[in-house]
Structure formats: C-alpha cells, structure tokens
Amino acid sequence: MKQRQFDPLKLDVEAFARDAGELQGEWSMVELPRLAESASEESPAASWPPLRWSVRGERLSPRAAEPQTWLHLEAEATVTLVCQRCLQPYAQHLAVQRSLRFVRDEDMAAQLDADSDEDVLAMSRSLDLRELIEDELLLELPLVPRHEECPEPLVHADHDLPEPAQDEKPHPFAALAALKGKGRPQ
Template identity: 35%
Template structure:
C-alpha cells in the first residue's frame, strides 16, 4: 500500500494521491461487516491552510456491507468521507483550546504516513454506532405471538391470606 515518506512536504507541495483499497485489506472493519467484499476509492490532497499550516483533505467513497445490529443481515452503507486534517508533529504540545476546537482535526505524524491506515481510520470514524435497517425488528419477533407476562400467575395470589 501507498506510504507518504514526508507528509509535511506532501502538504507543502500540494501533492495529490488517489487509488482504491480492497475492503479485505481493512482488517479493523471486518467485525462490523456482514461480508468482507468490495473496495473503496480514496483521494488524498495536500495543501497549506490559511495560516500556512500543512493540511490534508481525504475523501473516501464506495459502499460497504455493514451487519445490521438487529437481524445481522447486510446493510449497503454508502461511504461519503470528506475529512480535512491539520498535520502536526507527533508529540506536539497542543493547548487545551486547540484540542477543544471542534472546527479543527489534527493528525499527529512523525514524518511518514501510511495512507491505508489513514483511510481505515476515517472510515471507522464515519460509521454509525449501531447500524440497522429501517423498521427492522428483533430476530424471530414476527412469529413470536402474544407475549406472556411471567408475573401473571402472581396476580391471582394478590389479596389472599397466607
């Protein structure tokens, strides 16, 4: 997979990389998927921010078959990742105000950047917490019939002397 030797130079020189990545290569996603199939496309662009800071814009598209948390069947989830990240040196001291600023996302980098890992990270951040089909019921709920209250027999004992 593609690695960027110097992420800071990549951003400074406004370089662009793009490609596709097989879902089978995204191992941290496997537990969330109904099946390990398909591929995603990505586009990474470097640029300088308003204050001259090194920035990356990552877009990821495609669809992945997430497992519904109710029926465990596949949900065709359309990826639409569009992340803008400010590159900072790994171990950089950021102020509390910088860390709490929701308008900025930081990407700590030594120098080299693994693009596949970055793509997988951003996909994981974009996924719903508990994916499920619209109107999906619990497994086996459709033929369960009337629900029996386990305390119904106790209602007959109410008010009787010991």
C-alpha cells in the same frame, strides 16, 4: 522540474503539503482488516466493491503566524453489515470528507484539538494513509446497523412464546394483599 513520487503507505506529510501533492486510488476492502471485521458472514469483505480515495496536501502561510500543513481527504466505500432489527445483511454506504491540520508534536496537537473545531494531528514523516482512512471510515459506521426499512416483516418474540403455565402455587404476595384488604372499612 520532476514532481516527487509519494507513497500513500509511508507519506511524508510535510513534503507532500509543501509540494501541494495529490494522490488518489483504490484499495481492496480486505486491505482494511479492522473494517473487514464488521462484515456479515453472508458477504465477506472480499466481495465488497473497492474503497475509492483521494488526498491533497496544502501549505498555508497566514499573516503573523507560523505556516499550517493540511491534508484534505475524501473516501467512499460500501460495506455489508448485519441489520440489528431483522438480522439480515444490508449494504451501508460510507463517505468521508475531512480536512486535517498537522502540527509539530503531540502536545501542540492535543492543545489545539481541545481549543478548536479543527481535526489536529501530530506531524509524521511516515503516515500510513490507508490506516488513517480506515480510522475515518470506522468512525462513520452506524452505532446500530439497520435497514431504513427491513425487506421482510419482523417477527415479534411475544407471538412465539408459549402461554405461561398455570401454577398451583399462590402468588408470594397474595397473603399480603388479602391482609391489606381486610383492614379497610367498607
């Protein structure tokens, strides 16, 4: 029997899992526009290595329960971000390994997602796998991008500031301090 061809940009999840389908490939990082937005100006997404991914479908039939549809997803990418300590670009490796359970509708997905540790999504006859992988990689981005150890010593802002000017004006609370001091017994 000839194995069915699946399109990762219009994946029929149920048929893919039923056939125990497997797909893998590479995409240029410019094909992931939301992830490419995180690029530093010095290293645009077009210069990043390609995203490598693989996905496997699985249909499980537990006893006394309805069949379960699963996608097992793996992806690896390297993006260039701007370190928030030294403001220099650095390479950040991202790796995703997820198992996603698909159910018949949004209501069931919301209910199961709230009740379990599993990642649950609603079934789709046309899942854009590239968009799903991009979502997962975006979730892997660090909240505060930074080097483990910055390559150049950090410059502290207080060394660069000029000394405060000595004003002739008295401090606004100087009179209050003087009054408080006069009322104390010595």
